[in-house]
Amino acid sequence: MAILREIGAHFSPDKQGTVFTVWAPNAEKVEVLLHKPEPIQVPLQREAMGYWTGLSEFATPGTRYTFTLDDETERPDPASQFQPTTVHEASEVIDHTSFNWTDRNWKGLPLEQYIIYELHVGTFSEEGTFEGVISKLTELQDLGVNAIEIMPVAQFAGSRNWGYDGVYPFATQNSYGGPEGLKKLVNACHEAGIAVVLDVVYNHMGPEGNYLNDFGPYFTDKYNTPWGNALNFDDAHSDHVRNFFIQNALMWLRDFHIDALRLDAVHAIYDTGARHFLQELKEQTSLLGKQLGREFILIAESDQSDVRLLNPTEKGGYGLDAQWFDDYHHAIHTLVTGELEGYYEDFGKPEHLQKALQHTFVYNGLYSEHRKRTIGSDATDVPAKQFVVCSQNHDQVGNRMLGERLTELVSFEMLKTVAGLILLSPYTPMLFMGEEYGEKNPFLYFVSHTDEELVEAVRKGRKEEFKYFAHKGEFPDPQSEETFNRSKLTHGYTQNEQQNQLRNFYKELINLRKTAPALAKPDKPHMHVQMDAEQMVLHLVHVGAEPSLHCLFNLSQEEREVTLDSSQGQSWRAIINSAESAWGGKAEKESANITSTITVQPEAMLVLQKVK
Known part of the structure; x- marks a missing residue:
């Protein structure tokens, strides 16, 4: 098992200051610039493997800082734990020892008991903040869900984003309430008996504010992804990129008391090494769990229908705890809506639904007409609790041109029947915010980039993606604040008999x-x-x-x-x-x-x- 190296800014009352550590293997000189009334330059010492470190007693919680590389390039900390203003400006030192946790008796829930509720912080409540989510926890308790899955909160450009454009994986989104706000939410959830699943993105970085290349070879051109060069998990210097993301996972679990991580699109994490990054991640999170007396859960998102993700290491697997299971969604969706476009063309037959219940993967070594290749492996013997199922989620709703929920696609009677297919299946059920009362507002794709060229590129890309659906109406502008506001939940079920x-x-x-x-x-x-x-x-x-x-x-x-x-x-x-x-x-x-x-x-x- 690789030796992990602490990175970022770590305030310690015992050391009477903050230790700064950054990986910058190609730099000849690295300094920390403390943004005090009188700026202070703190030289860092070069250590093995390209790490630079140093202690400053002048850096305390609230101190803003940047790294200066070779007297030329000034950048925020790649492992910044708070970006108080923008993705382009200074990072801020925070103190993980000062929060008053009251969840000491919370030991988490076993996976087989999870009833998950996926939500987007910015659109779940009117406030669009962690505090806004806290104000709705009694409603979630009343509903009966016992786990919330929060879409990514890593700092992104602007204030409106799904979260998959994050560029500071360690920094909690400032417009949501920052690290303190997230801790308050997790603490309140645990007091309410609700586990917290956090969606994290280890397969790519967002486009605006991504300065990792200035520090080192975080990316490799060995592979291509939909987002450009892949993150470097198996090329030269990859040990330190792996360390970066493993440290990130450990931070969420240890310092924020998160119960489980949902790993976004793991099929885009390219690693041909002897020990796959996902296996190492599971090993390290399990070790932390033993140290803290807790069991942490890792849930993968994958479209490969591959049991290797879940199989134990002695069977050649990565040992993850669960994965999202799209086949069940597709089998249900095609039967109740009649839609057969795109990836739905591989589904639509009644026997697909039966197979998804009996054997899990529908494509378990079968030829996919949509992908034009054979995909999948047999998951019949894998316990059902290891598969998370839903009839709606952010992808399946939000990646429609008009963001229509199932509410707009099927009858009221069918909504109830589909709910039964999810909640009474043997699998771990997940609801998408608002589906429980038939929310009519769409969930659209939205961003708030500040780079106009990037904004135009996003608009063009989305229009191209949906060019065949022009007959459905006007394309919603992802950059528009109206698009974001239209995606907010109404929570109007108390005034609507049918929704209630x-x-x-x-x-x-x-x-x-x-x-x-x-x-x-x-x-x-x-x-x-x-x-x-x-x-x-x-x-x-x-x-x-x-x-x-x-x-x-x-x-x-x-x-x-x-x-x-x-x-x-x-x-x-x-x-x-x-x-x-x-x-x-x-x-x-x-x-x-x-x-x-x-x-x-x-x-x-x-x-x-x-x-x-």
Whole structure:
């Protein structure tokens, strides 16, 4: 295991000052410029492997500073933990020892209990800050979710961005509330019994304010990515780039008490070395967990359908805890919307939904017409809890030209049925902010770059991406503040009867998942799945513990008569019917036990509990 090296600015009351460390292997001279009323130059000493370090008693929390390379180039700290003004100006020393944490009894939640709620800090609340999220935690508690996944908060240019244009991975976005604001949010979440998943980006850096090349070979031209040269995880000097990102992960977990990290697009982390960066990252975070008496979770995003991410190292894997599972989303989305464009062309058949439940990866060594190659491996034996599923997320909504949510694409009845497919599956469920009440505002792509040439390039790129959809209306300008404001949640369900009914239905499903014995530890070996392709009715039976649950999902627009297993005098009781009036439907409550057949309303779902 590689020896890690501390980087950045670290204030220590014991040392009566701040230790600065930066990796700049090609520099002949490095100094820290302290931005005091009277500027102070602090020379750094060169150490092995191109690191420069030095202690200054004049640098205390709140001190702003930059690095000067060879008396010529002045730049913020690559490992800056706070950029109080912009991505182009001075970094600020912060103190991780001063925050008053009150979550000492919090030990986290096991992965199989996670019910995740993905949110974007800037659009989740009217304030668009960490404080704004805190003000909504009681609503999330009431809903029943027990984990929030925060889209990236690493400092980006301006105040409006999805977060994937971050250029200071260690610095918490200033417009959201900075590092202090994030700590307050995590602390409040833990007090509320809510785990925190943070989305981090280790596959590329944003375009504006990215000064890493001034310091060293952080990038390599060995590989190309959609964002330019790849980050250097396996070329010359890559040990120190790996150290940079591993230190970043450890900081979030140790200093901010984050419970889990969602690793963005790991298929774009190129590493052909003997120990893949992801494996080393898992090893180091596990070591930190042992030291702190906590278990940290790493969740990968990948479109490769590759079990190597999750397999233990003794099986040649990287040992990550979970990954996003797109196949399930695609199988559901194509069946309920009829959309078959782009990557959806590989889906759309009823058997895809059954396979996604029984075997996980639909493309498990099969030829993909969309990609024009064979993809995937067999994940049948991988526990279901290791796959995060959703019907909506920032990508699937926001990468549509008009950012339409599922609310705009299917009926109210189908929204409830799709909710059941996610929350009653054996997989780890994730909701996208606002879906629980059918938010109608879109979630659009937005930026706030200050470089006009870059702004025009972004506009041109997005227009080119959606040139075939010009018939759908005017293209939203990513740079416009109106585009950002249109993406904010309304939280208007208290004034809208139908939205309130939908939210209450989500609450009911979440409560069932938490309390039903058959769903205590749902997994593929503990369920039966049958997709009736002719009737378009999915049977999903959970048999892990008694009483078993028989979930029926009618994905057709016709009423269906469904025959149940009545062998050995078995009977069932309806405990949830999405078509009931309580949930905004028109059906009467079913009170009698069911022994043979039952009618499922169009686009409806039923949960039947076995009667002993």
